[in-house]
Amino acid sequence: MTEPNAARAALITDVARRANIYLDGLDGRDVLPTAEALSRIDELAGSLPGGPGDPAAILDLLDRVGSPATVASAGPRYFGFVIGGALPTTVAANMLAAAWDQCTGRQVLSPAATVIEETAARWVAELIGLPEGCGVGLVTGASMANFSALAAARHALMARAGWDVGSKGLYGAPEIRIVVGGEVHVTVLKALALLGFGRDTAIRVPVDGQGRMIADQLPTLDDRTIVCIQAGNVNTGAFDPAPEIIARAKAAGSWVHVDGAFGLWAAAAPARAHLMAGFNGADSWATDAHKWLNTPYDCGLVFVRDEAHLRGAMAANAAYLIDSGGREPGDYVPELSRRARGVEVWAAIKALGRSGIAELVERNCRQAARFAKGLKAAGIEVLNEVPLNQVLVAFGDAERTQRVTAAIQVEGTCWCGGSVWQGRTVMRISVSSWATTDDDVERSLDAIIRMDRANA
Numbered sequence: 131m132t133e134p135n136a137a138r139a140a141l142i143t144d145v146a147r148r149a150n151i152y153l154d155g156l157d158g159r160d161v162l163p164t165a166e167a168l169s170r171i172d173e174l175a176g177s178l179p180g181g182p183g184d185p186a187a188i189l190d191l192l193d194r195v196g197s198p199a200t201v202a203s204a205g206p207r208y209f210g211f212v213i214g215g216a217l218p219t220t221v222a223a224n225m226l227a228a229a230w231d232q233c234t235g236r237q238v239l240s241p242a243a244t245v246i247e248e249t250a251a252r253w254v255a256e257l258i259g260l261p262e263g264c265g266v267g268l269v270t271g272a273s274m275a276n277f278s279a280l281a282a283a284r285h286a287l288m289a290r291a292g293w294d295v296g297s298k299g300l301y302g303a304p305e306i307r308i309v310v311g312g313e314v315h316v317t318v319l320k321a322l323a324l325l326g327f328g329r330d331t332a333i334r335v336p337v338d339g340q341g342r343m344i345a346d347q348l349p350t351l352d353d354r355t356i357v358c359i360q361a362g363n364v365n366t367g368a369f370d371p372a373p374e375i376i377a378r379a380k381a382a383g384s385w386v387h388v389d390g391a392f393g394l395w396a397a398a399a400p401a402r403a404h405l406m407a408g409f410n411g412a413d414s415w416a417t418d419a420h421k422w423l424n425t426p427y428d429c430g431l432v433f434v435r436d437e438a439h440l441r442g443a444m445a446a447n448a449a450y451l452i453d454s455g456g457r458e459p460g461d462y463v464p465e466l467s468r469r470a471r472g473v474e475v476w477a478a479i480k481a482l483g484r485s486g487i488a489e490l491v492e493r494n495c496r497q498a499a500r501f502a503k504g505l506k507a508a509g510i511e512v513l514n515e516v517p518l519n520q521v522l523v524a525f526g527d528a529e530r531t532q533r534v535t536a537a538i539q540v541e542g543t544c545w546c547g548g549s550v551w552q553g554r555t556v557m558r559i560s561v562s563s564w565a566t567t568d569d570d571v572e573r574s575l576d577a578i579i580r581m582d583r584a585n586a
């Protein structure tokens with residue numbers, strides 16, 4: 131066995147070396163892959179291998195052709211979508227967890243991964259101020275967290291109306307009304323579609339210019355209504371008025387779900403925590419770890435106040451799925467087999483601690499404010515109030531905004547994406563990475579202002 135072991139050791143040592151070279155190169159390269167790098171990616175396509183390949187050559191091809199063709203979103207000047215980098219401790223933990231290859235469906239499959247996941251989830255709940263004893267599942271991201279929470283809500287409200295939706299399905303089921311804001315995230319609508327509620331049947335509450343639901347315009351609520359609110363709009367970073375909405379919903383017996391993919395993390399930073407006031411009164415919450423906690427992709431968490439509702443919607447049992455008596459991880463998520471994605475959450479929180487997470491969130495918010503201030507000083511329009519880490523920018527009309535955004539992307543110092551916000555074509559800046567320094571912000575501001583001037 132020494133020979134295969136030696137070959138494996140060489141492979142893993144080599145990949146660690148390559149990973150370090152890749153990470154060292156992130157700061158110096160353009161954010162987008164060069165045309166030359168992209169011209170070679172076809173080498174990764176090709177036909178089905180007829181037989182075994184040489185492991186060292188496989189890794190060499192992956193690194194030589196694949197690495198330069200990646201988008202440097204793990205680097206310090208990627209401001210597209212809401213992405214976040216990956217803290218070094220989480221990358222290393224991820225590599226070790228790959229070696230473990232644990233299936234985290236049942237406790238018996240991995241006592242270590244089970245404890246790590248439970249501990250990580252408990253820490254996240256504490257960091258963002260959620261009630262103790264929530265049911266929790268570690269899923270691929272906020273999309274699946276929204277889906278899982280809304281499945282729990284469906285289960286709970288229908289059970290209250292005397293209908294077991296898990297066994298009887300939706301035909302003939304009591305009607306559940308869904309209420310969302312006018313700027314609801316598309317993944318909430320997708321979850322509604324997957325759950326059989328439909329995308330277009332939800333009642334849409336009007337919003338203000340920042341995308342916040344106007345509480346006065348809520349429809350009449352009852353105990354067969356699910357109200358979906360958001361903590362952190364994906365464009366503006368705005369928060370719905372949770373105290374008013376949750377008070378009304380509680381009085382009526384409605385379920386309140388919070389989509390807080392990145393916004394929930396405001397609660398972890400003392401100077402931003404006011405934005406999260408009242409949100410912990412909801413019934414369920416969805417968030418991401420791969421965005422603002424800066425774990426590698428993919429990882430999100432779902433929390434449900436009454437764990438029985440999440441388990442009721444998700445548990446599946448068979449004689450061979452040994453029950454250990456405690457919390458079975460697979461009883462709280464859609465999947466049975468699942469990677470041990472709690473490992474990186476655990477590692478991130480160990481690496482930063484409460485104070486480090488507060489500092490990360492606050493720094494990114496301060497950097498977003500610096501972008502807004504610098505752009506305004508250069509005569510460039512900022513459309514949102516910038517309460518958090520998102521900045522919406524317009525360089526004049528739609529055509530010019532698109533032209534300047536494209537020029538910024540090609541210039542390469544940083545990368546920002548585009549969108550349309552309430553009818554205006556905009557460029558979006560999201561500051562979500564541990565790796566972004568104040569100097570990166572100044573360099574990026576410079577590049578943005580230069581591209582604005584060059585495209586007059």
Ligand SMILES: *Cc1c(COP(=O)(O)O)cnc(C)c1O
Nearest residue numbers: 271272273315317364389391418
């Ligand atoms: C990113 C995001 C989602 C979806 O999360 P994924 O991690 O991409 O599944 C949902 N809601 C909001 C507000 C988001 O920003």
